[in-house]
Amino acid sequence: MPTLTVHTSTDLFSSSGLSHQAARSTNEEFDGEDVVMSDADSAEGEAIEDDDDDERLFSLDNNENGDGDARVTGLVKGRHIVTPGELVTADSMWMRGHGTYSVGVKSYSSVAGTLTRVNKLLSVAPLRGRYDPKIGDHVIGRIIDVGTRSWHVDIGAKQAAVLMLGSVNLPGGVQRRKSESDELQMRAFLKEGDLLNAEVQAVFTDGAASLHTRSLNYGKLRNGYFFTIPSSLVIRSKYHTFELPGGVDLVLGVNGYIWLRKHTQQLGEQGVSITRLAEEAGWEIYSDENEYISVNTRESIARYANAIKALEYCEVGVNEARIIAAYEASKEYKSPGEMIENYVKKRIVKYVLLTTKG
């Protein structure tokens, strides 16, 4: 095995790693059929594109001749890229969503991305961007600041999220009243640097999120390893906590923050009723001590981490099935360390896409 692999590039323009590879930029579960343009669509697309150049010219001259409706349909169906300053529609019938701005009746795109339409609402989804919190998202965050009644949590979004003291389970269960002494010992529960998983409870008008951990699925994270991938690669699903083969649990935050840990019996799985559970929750939910983790488990965690990084390298959306497939594929390589080579990553992902398509 070489100790160092060098990839050579010739100038400043080469991009590092990923963007040579397959890109996926939406959160939705990917379905191959969707993107393949039918001939009719692409023909229509062409027409629109020509039209489009004209539009741009005369949007300067205040001329008007485009049929807004046909234009929008064309842009949406053809999945054309719109760029900042491009006229999206001149028809006032549309509502303007994210990624657009309007001057008078005309709407322009403000980002580079694809136009999407939901009934009358037009928005442009940017090709890239930070995590945009939505209510109900299962996220992982790191405490960056401890306040008097709340914590600030980095979740990789445009602003830090807020976790109120009232939105966490405190030792002693639900019936316990929050007192002033709790406010004084905020750091005893969660302190700077601590990782936790939580659900987005609300999103403020400025886009900042408020979190809660009032379920035993959520809370401080231990017994594992943390790393991040771009949030756009995480495919949203009903659950984001998985029990994987090899004695490893995965928490796949919708924000692209990932926690791999030794599989442990979660409190909820011990056959106690949920209500009782919440009452019984003790100080151990805020423990900073890891349990014993075997060498094999540590190696499995490394293997899973590299499997997910391989998917990231190829910009392939990440979900449970693909992670497991990549893990299985990686067993061909004796040491998980071999998986850091780019050609291995590509091979693994190729295999994953072949096996998980059906």
Added chain:
Amino acid sequence: MPLSLTEESYLSVSLSQRPPCRPDGRDQLQFRPIDAAAGILPTTNGSARIRLDDGGECIVGVKAEVIAVSRPDDVHVEVDCDIVGLLPSSPLQNLLCSTLETAIKNSLPSRLLRITTKYRYKIFVDGIILDHVSHPLTLFSMTTYLALLDTRLPRLAPDSIGGNDNDKDEIGIPQFSSDWADSDRLCMSWSPPLVQLAIIVGKNVFVDATGEEAEVSDGGLLTVWHDGRVVGLRVVKTRDSSKQVFSINSISNAVEVLASASRDIEKALKEIRTS
């Protein structure tokens, strides 16, 4: 970014157990793949860029200036680097610059920079570290190495070299050949020094540590490698609260590991130039 206590304990147990298990499964001696380019900037005598897969990136440009000197045996080399996000003359920047500068000065024979008896080349090595997640020393040293390999110094114009040495000295400022192809590689007979850093965790030694690995390390050791030998070493602080007390055993272990790593790296970097 601080790690949580549980992360820290997970990493430190993983790395200090025997055999260790790095979070990305790498071997103790294994480097992450790098992306390298040489000769990217035409305004320099030599240039290179290296990128790591964690986003760390360094660009180095080498420039030669003609200076008049009185003491002919001095080697005039200046190494400087900008680390984005850090203030100028931060401890890290000083460490990088002074280590590299001393290493080059000690190994570069002064005759290679000689133009005439009165004039010498002065070599400026300037780096920009655009981003670093792991310790930038190895990154900066590898990029500098590659840039020096790429460095060419112009020859004197043929008509200015007439007759014997005395004639040459009478010419005030040396005239150089205007043809860029008519230049000498600085590294024809000399190979630049390579500085490598290893971190020590318990009894284990690791090369090319990631940022999080360095966060749980006891400290680091750097070695200067030149001409197939380790010619210098130094203990380095790799995090704010590191113990920085090691046993003799782990130091000699680290030196061995680094020597073998440096040999491989040197070979890999030289291959870039020839390809």
Added chain:
Amino acid sequence: MASRIEIYSPEGLRIDGRRWNEVRHFRCAINTHPVSSDGSSVIEQGNTKVICNVIGPAEPTLRSRVISDRVSISVKLVVAPFSMIERRKRPQNDSRIQEMCSSIQHMFEDAVIAHLFPRSQIDVNLYIVAQDGGVLQACINATTLALIDAGVPMYDYVCACTAGMLDREVLLDLNRIEESAMPFLTMATIGGTRKVSLLQLEMTVQFDRLEPMMAAAMSGCHHIRDLMDSEVRKHGKSRLERGSF
């Protein structure tokens, strides 16, 4: 030194063989540093090369940078000591660099839709690795591309170009030798419109010659907008296509 070289020949050719209204070789790429930044770009205009990284919008690192109703932009510029023919190390607080940073910052504060991201910050890091005239314009163009790559909403591209006046001739997009031989201005426009968001002229020019210079610079800006736009579309298209993989 410049006087010895013929800046503009009677046949209408410039020292690098261009006509008066031709821009230099223009190359750009976006998303070049996807791991270390939210948005990134590399621009090459002639022999001038600029790298731009954008971090954010993100939670402000300092309390003092919180603006309650809009995003706070800060621009840092690093000029590589090896970027010119003569090696020169500029300190970070060099007043010229500071001035360039603040003009870029003010311009983009108005070009991005700032009220959408209150209480957040955008850091723009620019690295000039090679310079041969038109440094400010290259920085502006690189910043535009990197912000677009980061998905930051903007009203339109901001694109910049220089134009100079030699005797009675207007020359577009000057290189370093030309810059030292004649008065020139740097102009930035909002996309393909006639709205000017930056204009800098540091030498004396007869008033009646200002207008032809501005007209030329504007057409240069529009041309550069089209070049950047086609690169962004190309990149976007390839991302979508690779998505079908």
